[in-house]
Every structure is written in structure tokens, then in C-alpha cells.
Amino acid sequence: xxxxxxxxxxxxxxxxxxxxxxxxxxxxxxxxxxxxxxxxxxxxxxxxxxxxxxxxxxxxxxxxxxxxxxxxxxxxxxxxxxxxxxxxxxxxxxxxxxxxxxxxxxxxxxxxxxxxxxxxxxxxxxxxxxxxxxxxxxxxxxxxxxxxxxxxxxxxxxxxxxxxxxxxxxxxxxxxxxxxxxxxxxxxxxxxxxxxxxxxxxxxxxxxxxxxxxxxxxxxxxxxxxxxxxxxxxxxxxxxxxxxxxxxxxxxx
Numbered sequence: 001x002x003x004x005x006x007x008x009x010x011x012x013x014x015x016x017x018x019x020x021x022x023x024x025x026x027x028x029x030x031x032x033x034x035x036x037x038x039x040x041x042x043x044x045x046x047x048x049x050x051x052x053x054x055x056x057x058x059x060x061x062x063x064x065x066x067x068x069x070x071x072x073x074x075x076x077x078x079x080x081x082x083x084x085x086x087x088x089x090x091x092x093x094x095x096x097x098x099x100x101x102x103x104x105x106x107x108x109x110x111x112x113x114x115x116x117x118x119x120x121x122x123x124x125x126x127x128x129x130x131x132x133x134x135x136x137x138x139x140x141x142x143x144x145x146x147x148x149x150x151x152x153x154x155x156x157x158x159x160x161x162x163x164x165x166x167x168x169x170x171x172x173x174x175x176x177x178x179x180x181x182x183x184x185x186x187x188x189x190x191x192x193x194x195x196x197x198x199x200x201x202x203x204x205x206x207x208x209x210x211x212x213x214x215x216x217x218x219x220x221x222x223x224x225x226x227x228x229x230x231x232x233x234x235x236x237x238x239x240x241x242x243x244x245x246x247x248x249x250x251x252x253x
Contacts, residue, residue, distance in 0.1 A: 044093065052082070055167055058145055059145055070166055073162050081163060085167065091175070092129065099122045103118055121185075128182055129181060184238055192249060198243050209239070
């Protein structure tokens, strides 16, 4: 059946599995992910005041007066923004489970020894995710906010930010960094599935470095070269880690 080619990467046996079996596994994975994300989001919602204060702290460091004058223009902003913050917090909290469920779907026929490392791998994925968020929260986001604040001032504008705009920008900025730090886990999966090798990564090193610093220039528009290095440097190191991981996992294929 032609549709079976869609899930050919999951085949570990001589005889291909029926397409509906793959769809059933995919449905179970989505349900388990949705339940985990719903529960953690619901729990995080009860701490919405603490979450709001946490996300607002980088702005306080830039301009305390501006942080206290964020404007709420929508009638239901307090609820919709709280739900958004809870969702992102739930994503962070449930990230190890989401990673574990995804791994179980991608690699349904792992050997017993390989299954034992799933939980440590999920823990490592969480560590990378939190590292990316922390790096953005403490280093990159404050500088980015200060750049936009001063840039607006240089245009003789009053930077009057709304609550919705600020929290949307800050949370998506942090999550984007967290996900970008998952590069080693993505490479690990692609190598295991046979789509990447360490030699391919080495050959693409120069292109990857250019792409990394181009992305750094887009995400962090500050003209300060230090800002570029603060973002691009860790990503280059992660790319080198990816090459080592690819070389390490290749013999187990």
C-alpha cells in the first residue's frame, strides 16, 4: 500500500505494518500528549499571578515605570493572557513527557537496552529546553527589550506597550530559544532514523554556521556584536555537539 511509505521509518520488521496500525499509534500519541499538556496547563493556571510577574521581570530591569504601566485594551485580557501563559508553562512542565511519547512513536521497536535510556534522554531534552529558556530570559531578552525601548525613544515615540503585545512577544521569544536548544535531540532522532550522518554534518558545518549567525541577526536586531555572539556562540557549540552525538550513535544502527 502506497500510504505505508509515509511511516516507513517506523518499520523494524521484514513485513510492513498496515497503514491503519500506524494511524492508531499516531492517534494514541496525540491523545497522550494532549492529556499531559491539558493537565499541566490547568495546574499552571492556578499560578497565573506568579507566572505574570516572572515574565514581566525582564521589563522591570529595563524600565520599572514602563513595567507598571502596561495597558490592557481587551475586556477579557486578564483571562486570555492568563490562559496563554498557563499553556506555555504547561508546555515547559510537560516537555519530558511529550518527548517520551514522541520517542515511543518514532521508535516502536527499540531494544530493551535502548528503552532504558528513553527516560534519561527525555531528562536531557528538558535540560536543553530549560537551558535555552534560561539563556534567553537572563541574557538575551533584557537586551532585546532595551534595544526596542531605546529605538522607539530615538524616533521620538513613547513606547506604550500593551499587556497582550508584551506577554505574547516575551513568551514566544523564550519558547523559541528553548526549542532551538533542542537541536541535539533532533539530530539524534534523524541519525537514528537514518536521515543524517556525522559526515554530512561535518560537510555542512560552514553553511550551518552562516545560517546560525544569520538567524541570530534576525532574532536579536541589536547592532551590538556581543549580542550576536551571545546567541550564535551557544548554537555553534550545540552544532558541534550534534556532530559528536551523530558519530556516537551511528554504530548502534
